[in-house]
Amino acid sequence: MSDRPAHEPPARLTRWEQRTEVPLFGASLLFLAGYAVRVLAPHHVQPWRDISLLLVWSTWLLFLADYAVRVRLSGLGTRFVRTHRLDTLVLLLPLLRPLRMVQVYQAVEQRYDRPRLNLYARVMTYAGMTAGLLGFSAALAVYHLEHRAPDASIRTFGDAVWWACATLTTVGYGDATPVTFWGRMVAAGLMACGLALLGAVTGSFSSWLIQVFTREDEKRPPERG
Structure with a gap:
């Protein structure tokens, strides 16, 4: 039986989050840029509106793949949805991804011995x-x-x-x-x-x-x- 506390995430999940948090933050900015072009660009502006729609869906699929990996690495199965409500909410509403800024900051700080x-x-x-x-x-x-x-x-x-x-x-x-x-x-x-x-x-x-x-x-x- 593992000595790891019940509330502590598995080491594989922690490593995955540390490696992907910053790239996913970059992807969220691309999602926001694509959504902005889709909303603000006139309907006759092509092919930029189509490109922005493709960008929105491709980045959202990236978020979905990351969510699926997190579920698998957590070992929680469907319980992951209840224990990680913010992750689930952000997947459903990607415009809320700025709420994960704390995790992004923590991932950056892992490269340093102490906070900058x-x-x-x-x-x-x-x-x-x-x-x-x-x-x-x-x-x-x-x-x-x-x-x-x-x-x-x-x-x-x-x-x-x-x-x-x-x-x-x-x-x-x-x-x-x-x-x-x-x-x-x-x-x-x-x-x-x-x-x-x-x-x-x-x-x-x-x-x-x-x-x-x-x-x-x-x-x-x-x-x-």
């Missing part, structure tokens, strides 16, 4: 990159779903980007809002992610400032009575 950034910088970098990619993805999705809907307030991609910025920062001006069911589902997900990411950034920044001021106070000579 301190904890606060890591949190802010991860949250900032994730927010940027998720915001762009959500803007594309909402524009795709909304711009032809009756009574839509999001008619251009610029409107969608403005809406994504207002939603991520929890400002919510209300001048641009989704009106379709799926557009509102995208908005709800972006609201949840925006709250979490904004909280991570502001919390880390506040903690860093407190740490800096504490060090400055410790260096200051004691006041004479």
Whole structure:
């Protein structure tokens, strides 16, 4: 019987994830680029729209193959779907792949003996990159779903980007809002992610400032009575 703890992934799965996380992140950027061309390019622009569709499907098949390998190497069978919900969600909705930024960062850091950034910088970098990619993805999705809907307030991609910025920062001006069911589902997900990411950034920044001021106070000579 193996001495490996039940919660620890098999060594083969860990090695696979370390080797494939960065290439798959690159593939996710290609997927996003293909989706962007498909959504934003006029219908008469050929063959770029067809090429972008081929790029979207080929990268998604790559994600599917990686998921199948992870299931096989984990030894969990169908239980992998329940124990790795984020992986399953990202496979079904590839525009959410920025949420795996932590795994990408960890894979990069495996090449070094220690992290190249301190904890606060890591949190802010991860949250900032994730927010940027998720915001762009959500803007594309909402524009795709909304711009032809009756009574839509999001008619251009610029409107969608403005809406994504207002939603991520929890400002919510209300001048641009989704009106379709799926557009509102995208908005709800972006609201949840925006709250979490904004909280991570502001919390880390506040903690860093407190740490800096504490060090400055410790260096200051004691006041004479």
